[in-house]
Amino acid sequence: MRSNAGFVFVLPALIVLFMLIAYPVAYTGVLSVTNEQGQFTGLQNFADVLRPRVTTQALWNTLWWVGGSIVFQVILGVAAAILLNQNFVGRAIVRSIALIPWVIPGIVAATTWAWMFHTEFGIINHMLTGVGALDEPIGWLTRGNTVLPAMIAINVWKLFPFVAIMVLAGLQSIPQELYEAARVDGASYWDEVRHIMLPQIRPVITAVTLLLVIWALNSITIIYAITKGGPANRTLITPIQIFRLAFENVEFNQAAALSVMFFGIVMIIVFIYIRALANQPGDNQ
């Protein structure tokens, strides 16, 4: 009787969860193996979506995008956190200011950056040509070799404060005794960073990196708002390709097929990551 009553109480939450998560996931699976009329077509959608070479290109772009973003976000975030952990005048203000990129809505940031990078009106070219660093403006978003790095730079700018804040919280939980013990042994500041701070915050970095990977893998806003995947698909990542298929080409079934495959790849990456990093035996410094 009691267990039944409990079930009744969680039922509304379960129904909501089911409607919002389980049903759409299952329905996407169904969509991926049927045609527009709802007839079963086997793996036809998968074959159709894999055939164009843009799919492969998008996958490579996605790997560069995710890899580039994560590496710089983590390095910059950790460095910023160590810096913000120091004692200096105005630390509270600097800490708040550092958070700004993360607080700004993605679409606002993207649009602003698009204008800053613009070849003719952009402030970046204006400043670089003004001080004589460049002879003539560079088309940051229109050159094949600068556009994806520019997107990665924006993504790094947007999310490294998040890493910094999480890591900072981790740093502050390190007991003071560890530093004192190290100093008694004659450790330099660099030794403290290497042998105390980094090992202590490793669990934080692991968790944050996993979040960053997931966010980078399904992020659309920055790239879509600035280049829509162009020029010539140089910044087309798989999530944008899925969005295009579904909402610009109205190919829901092919979009579902690509989603299913992408979902599989993401699950594999996340799984490997958790196995390789998170489950390592406890730190022994």
Next chain:
Amino acid sequence: MKSLKIAGLLALSVLSSVATTTLARAGEVTWWAPNWGEERAKDLAKRFMAANPGITIKMEVTVSNGLPERVLTAMRSGAAPDIIEVQHGWVNGYAQGDLILTLDDVIQDKADFNKAALDYVTWNGKTWGIPYRIETHGVIYNKDHFREAGLDPDKPPKTWDELVAAAKAMTKAGRSGFGITGGGEVGNTIFRSLPFIWMNGGDILNADMTKAVVNSPEAVKAVEFYTGFYKQGLAPKSTLENDGLALRRLFVAGAVSAYQSGQFDLPAILKENPNLKLGAMMIPAPAGKQTAAILGGWSYVIPKSAKNPAEAKKFLQFLNTTEAQGFYTDTFPARISSTKLPRFDDPMLKPFAEMLPFGRPVPVHRNWVKMVQAYFDGIQRILLGDQTAQKAMDQANEEIQALLK
């Protein structure tokens, strides 16, 4: 992850449209009208309601951003409004998807409509939408820049060679003679480059839509001509990130001397820079050939799931009188008799009006959006310097051919 979002969005939009339609009452016609015509639409609705006391017109204002997705979701969810204003090019897809009603019993004086516009909304021998607004591009130019380059602003270029010569003469000191688009929404570049292919006798698909022909010599030459403005430095360096709006900004700022656009840009330019001496010309064609343009514009459709189709049809007949069409359109009306109204007498509009008979519909194919994406990617590869025009169009042709199956 994406799949969740897609399904979630669908679920949300279904819920929201269910919520709106439960409010629909008998004798009430819900009309989705775009925001740029809001004031005039209100006026028309008021006049109609005064003459027809039994019918209420309930207006819902739409915006162009994301409109195709919104319309499609509303129609597919089976809970659409009674009248929707959509672009001509979308109508056929709705007809083939069995989402709208035929309007053969509604359209009056069919012979009085622009032929290309009617072609757009005809499928299977039936009329599925009523065109009320049509427009094509022309070329807008800065008369002072013509004068400074020693050209006669009252005798604008008529041929491709003359256009290139004029662009060369005007390109100097950080100023670009002729702006083209190579970025932004795909449609911007299709509207500006496809007409050149047509003028030169080429096309993207052959007439019965069985074969991609965008790598034919005629088409490649036109693509070379279009991208050449950038390659020769006659178009701005930012071409690959410029859409129509960016070109207009550069034109207003005096950084571009001429560019292709519709007459809807004229008031916007003068608002930002009232001192600019504006000129407009028909789009130059290869010597000895006729000009061409994509016919764009808007039509009314009645979704199959409309709650009050009979009243909606009555209102549509009112909206499509000569007088109402001439009053409502932002550009030109689709009815020939409406173009005689004094409103369209402006000499600035003359080149645009003269372009109308050369306006053509774009092909109606379910994969058209993907095809123009493949073509657009090819244009961008040329602009990036990845490929020659021939190589880029060969690849685009192959991709478009694959989409014809």
